[in-house]
Amino acid sequence: MMRVGVMGCGVISEVYMKNLRAFGIxxxxxxxxxxxxxAARAKQFDVLQVLAPEELLGHPEIDIVVNLTVxxxxxxxxxxxxxxxxxxHTEKPLALVADEARALVQLAHARGLRVGSAPDTxxxxxxxxxxxxxxxxxxxxxxxxxxxxxxxxxxRWHPNPDFFYQKGGGPMFDMGPYYLTALVHxxxxxxxxxxxxxxxxxxxxxxxxxxxGERIPVEIPTHVQGLLEFERGATGVIVTSFDVWxxxxxxxxxxxxxGTLAVPDPNYFGGTVRVRRRGADEWTQVPPLFGFADxxxxxxxxDMALAVSHGRxxxxxxxxxxxxxxxxEAIHTSASEGRHVEIESRPVRPEPWxxxxxxxxxxxxxxxxTERLG
Ligand SMILES: NC(=O)c1ccc[n+]([C@@H]2O[C@H](COP(=O)([O-])OP(=O)(O)OC[C@H]3O[C@@H](n4cnc5c(N)ncnc54)[C@H](O)[C@@H]3O)[C@@H](O)[C@H]2O)c1
Numbered sequence: 001m002m003r004v005g006v007m008g009c010g011v012i013s014e015v016y017m018k019n020l021r022a023f024g025i026x027x028x029x030x031x032x033x034x035x036x037x038x039a040a041r042a043k044q045f046d047v048l049q050v051l052a053p054e055e056l057l058g059h060p061e062i063d064i065v066v067n068l069t070v071x072x073x074x075x076x077x078x079x080x081x082x083x084x085x086x087x088x089h090t091e092k093p094l095a096l097v098a099d100e101a102r103a104l105v106q107l108a109h110a111r112g113l114r115v116g117s118a119p120d121t122x123x124x125x126x127x128x129x130x131x132x133x134x135x136x137x138x139x140x141x142x143x144x145x146x147x148x149x150x151x152x153x154x155x156r157w158h159p160n161p162d163f164f165y166q167k168g169g170g171p172m173f174d175m176g177p178y179y180l181t182a183l184v185h186x187x188x189x190x191x192x193x194x195x196x197x198x199x200x201x202x203x204x205x206x207x208x209x210x211x212x213g214e215r216i217p218v219e220i221p222t223h224v225q226g227l228l229e230f231e232r233g234a235t236g237v238i239v240t241s242f243d244v245w246x247x248x249x250x251x252x253x254x255x256x257x258x259g260t261l262a263v264p265d266p267n268y269f270g271g272t273v274r275v276r277r278r279g280a281d282e283w284t285q286v287p288p289l290f291g292f293a294d295x296x297x298x299x300x301x302x303d304m305a306l307a308v309s310h311g312r313x314x315x316x317x318x319x320x321x322x323x324x325x326x327x328x329e330a331i332h333t334s335a336s337e338g339r340h341v342e343i344e345s346r347p348v349r350p351e352p353w354x355x356x357x358x359x360x361x362x363x364x365x366x367x368x369x370t371e372r373l374g
Pocket of ligand 1: 008053073077160
């Protein structure tokens with residue numbers, strides 16, 4: 001079985017390490033710029049080695065670096081991991097600029113290594129069910145989509161929220177990956193975008209007890225909207241905001257020639273998919289057709305481990321993540337330059353799970369792989 005090193009031991013590392021352990025994927029070492037944080041996570045999950053970041057990247061027995069650092073560090077850590085011959089799965093976004101994301105995909109390709117990125121929520125029960133409904137033609141040919149992420153930002157609960165208001169943060173770079181990855185998973189790649197972006201508040205006030213009342217500067221737009229033109233012909237709208245107190249908008253809806261598909265929050269793995277075909281008086285709930293309805297963050301690492309062994313593409317691919325970074329960057333470019341922006345990258349839609357695939361089947365696949373490798 002592929003062995004993992006976890007880089008970055010902050011908030012999100014807990015659920016990753018819990019899930020990787022449950023999958024039976026060995027975590028050989030952890031590292032963080034803050035050695036105390038790394039030591040605390042190592043203790044919590046019985047990881048034997050607490051290393052300096054450089055040592056983890058050079059560790060001869062680590063196959064996959066799971067990069068859970070802050071967005072500003074993602075591309076640098078991923079590049080250094082690839083240069084050390086490691087596969088890498090990184091938290092989102094893959095990079096802060098599309099050129100960096102593209103360079104990572106090219107480097108991985110040149111070295112015969114895998115690069116992958118969060119989010120992996122599109123592997124959850126709701127988005128896999130929605131994909132099946134869409135691909136089976138329940139709503140006909142897609143004509144449009146809407147995606148709304150309205151919030152008032154994470155500074156009221158996150159212990160160190162600075163990065164959300166620096167380059168690489170903001171609602172589009174922080175939350176856009178969930179929505180855009182879901183849309184590309186459902187509708188395929190985007191060919192052109194138009195955007196608006198604004199900064200409403202110059203400062204934010206931290207709410208968590210460790211830094212309560214501290215003011216942090218806002219360096220990026222916090223209310224960002226994009227018009228999306230998909231290659232297959234459908235068009236869409238995405239609105240992401242850290243400035244909105246209340247809204248009653250849906251998360252994602254896909255409109256087709258024969259009906260509408262309502263998709264729950266792509267920041268989670270579960271939730272009820274609903275469909276309403278033309279002429280229907282009501283929405284119909286679609287039963288979940290796949291497993292992974294709980295918080296399975298890290299699922300893409302398990303998929304990558306199996307994909308490497310089987311010589312097949314992994315689902316949360318670098319190409320998909322590059323496309324998402326390119327689209328997010330282009331929305332901001334469009335906003336600042338007042339023009340449509342063409343998107344170059346054209347990832348293939350990730351392969352859906354086989355019908356009915358679930359946690360039990362994954363566990364069996366991982367166990368079979370471990371036994372096969374001895
Ligand atoms: N917190 C959440 O709910 C959540 C959910 C989904 C995704 N994410 C994503 O996960 C990533 C981490 O978020 P978080 O909330 O855990 O942040 P965090 O600030 O709690 O943790 C990040 C950790 O990375 C470490 N770090 C920073 N730069 C580093 C470097 N160069 N080398 C080694 N360690 C370094 C920091 O010391 C810190 O401990 C972000 O990309 C975020 O968008 C977070």
